[in-house]
Amino acid sequence: GPQAFSEMESSFLKNLAKQQQPDIFIDVHSGTLGFYTPYSYSTNVPKTLATSQSLDIINKLNPKYCNCPAGGAGEVSGYLAYGTAQDYLFENQHVPYSIVLEVFDGNTYKEQQHHHHQQRKNHNNKSSSNNSNKDEQEDPMYCLKSSNPIDAQMLEATCENWSSA
Structure with missing residues (x-):
């Protein structure tokens, strides 16, 4: 929107956080894979007990569910x-556990699903593989495909x- 909290969804979230005063906020995104704590706007990580505990939990979950940044x-x-x-709720609403989960990367999913097929490919086909990636990025559905499970198998695997x- 044109300014902070000018959109209905962000205004609702802000008001809900003020009313409920939650201890935890989990923001689910897609487009890449990752487990994130504050801050998004800085390379510094807040030195709080909650952030330290969040990082401990993330580091335990990461190898099993994501193996990602x-x-x-x-x-x-x-x-x-x-x-x-994430940062607004952590800093302004004092939500101690503020976490972002990046749960789907279509490119990574595609790589994982086709890993055994790619191993069989001749290493001399790298130039055609690079052209294939360029063609995919020019596809009008590229953004949708790279950020969202677009078929039942991908959706089921991601949800599971x-x-x-």
Whole structure:
């Protein structure tokens, strides 16, 4: 929206957090894989007991459910993000456990599912493989496919994996 909390969803979340004063906030995203604690806008990780405990839990869950980047969002994601719900709730609403789960990366899923097929490919086909990636990115459905399970098998595998976490 044009300003902070100008959209109905963000305004609702802000008001709900004020009313309920939760101890935990879990923000579920897709587009990559990751377990993140605050901060998204900085490479610094807050030195609080809750953040330390969150990192301990994340480090226990990560090898089983994700095997992906884990830690402070700005520290491990590869970019800084400003104005996130995670950081707002952690800093302004004092929600001690504020976690982002990045639960689906279509490109990673595709790689995992086709790993045994790729092993059989001739190493001389790298140039055609690179052209294939370029063609995929020019596909109008690329964004949808890279961030969302688009068939029943992908959706089931993603839900099964994360629901047991």
